[in-house]
Amino acid sequence: TVQWRGEPVELRPSATGPVARSLLCTHWGCPLQWEAARRRYLCPCHGGEFDDAGRPVAGPPNRPLASVPVEVAGGEAVLGLR
Numbered sequence: 001t002v003q004w005r006g007e008p009v010e011l012r013p014s015a016t017g018p019v020a021r022s023l024l025c026t027h028w029g030c031p032l033q034w035e036a037a038r039r040r041y042l043c044p045c046h047g048g049e050f051d052d053a054g055r056p057v058a059g060p061p062n063r064p065l066a067s068v069p070v071e072v073a074g075g076e077a078v079l080g081l082r
Contacts, residue, residue: 004079008032009068011077018077020068021054027061041065 001010001023008023008031023032023041030045040057041050048059055064070079 002079004068009079011070011079017072018070020070020077020079022066022068024066025050025061026056026063026065027059032065 001008003009004020009020010023011018011020013019024030025032025043025045025048027043027048028045030043032041032043032050034040035042039052041052041054043049043059043061046060048061049057050061050065051057053064056062068079070077072078
């Protein structure tokens with residue numbers, strides 16, 4: 001997890017290169033908390049839950065977590081270039 005433009009962003013590897021997504025709830029923008037035992041992101045504000053792919057699975061959120069553009073430049077992941 002890193003900070004980008006003042007918000008928490010998760011940076012993960014994938015088969016096609018790094019991917020990044022916001023860790024703010026798509027309902028009201030509250031910071032999410034990862035619960036490893038359930039493999040869910042939980043929103044403390046209104047009980048929203050997202051699965052490990054960022055899709056809403058419970059509570060008021062109806063949109064998946066927002067993607068953040070990421071590219072590899074000089075061997076480092078750089079957010080926000082696209």
